[in-house]
Amino acid sequence: MRAGFPDFRLGGVLATSFTATLTERRGDAIERIPTPQRLVDWLTVSGLAVESCTAAQLGLARELRESIHAAATAAALGEALPAAAVQVINDRSLQGRAAAVLTPEGHRRWQLGPASCVADALGVIAADAIGILAGERDGKLALCASPTCRAAFFDTSQSRTRKWCDMNTCGNRQKKARFNANQRKNS
Numbered sequence: 001m002r003a004g005f006p007d008f009r010l011g012g013v014l015a016t017s018f019t020a021t022l023t024e025r026r027g028d029a030i031e032r033i034p035t036p037q038r039l040v041d042w043l044t045v046s047g048l049a050v051e052s053c054t055a056a057q058l059g060l061a062r063e064l065r066e067s068i069h070a071a072a073t074a075a076a077l078g079e080a081l082p083a084a085a086v087q088v089i090n091d092r093s094l095q096g097r098a099a100a101v102l103t104p105e106g107h108r109r110w111q112l113g114p115a116s117c118v119a120d121a122l123g124v125i126a127a128d129a130i131g132i133l134a135g136e137r138d139g140k141l142a143l144c145a146s147p148t149c150r151a152a153f154f155d156t157s158q159s160r161t162r163k164w165c166d167m168n169t170c171g172n173r174q175k176k177a178r179f180n181a182n183q184r185k186n187s
């Protein structure tokens with residue numbers, strides 16, 4: 001972690017890891033990619049290393065992030081997808097020039113276009129979101145039960161009953177709150 005910046009909340013799903021760069025949307029929101037360099041850092045740890053990032057590209061990234069969040073929230077609630085969000089996701093997907101390549105070890109890696117630019121990386125993220133929103137992947141979109149969070153996450157648990165976007169943060173906080181409430185009751 002770079003000094004002075006909030007750390008990243010990385011999950012197993014690219015699109016929702018990306019939406020988790022803004023957390024506590026319904027509370028005191030924490031922006032985890034406050035500067036272009038922090039977006040570069042996030043892309044690097046997410047396997048989408050880029051050469052550089054401008055303020056305008058950071059703006060596009062955040063627009064995509066909020067569009068994925070809006071569409072995923074609608075999908076989780078069984079509502080119609082917001083047209084503006086779908087447009088942004090499609091635009092970013094169309095403008096990326098990344099290709100999937102297979103490593104000798106048999107892993108999938110993303111190869112960005114010749115300039116390794118932010119647009120290519122956003123294209124990969126948008127395509128990942130499309131896969132989830134289109135129901136192509138094994139799992140279910142759901143909303144975090146924390147009232148200050150309400151992050152959309154992709155539930156791949158067997159029973160599809162996961163309640164928290166992240167067990168270590170929202171889940172843990174809830175457990176602690178319940179524990180403290182019980183302590184008060186018993187004292």
Ligand SMILES: [Zn+2]
Pocket residue numbers: 144145146149150151164165166170
């Ligand atoms: Zn949460």
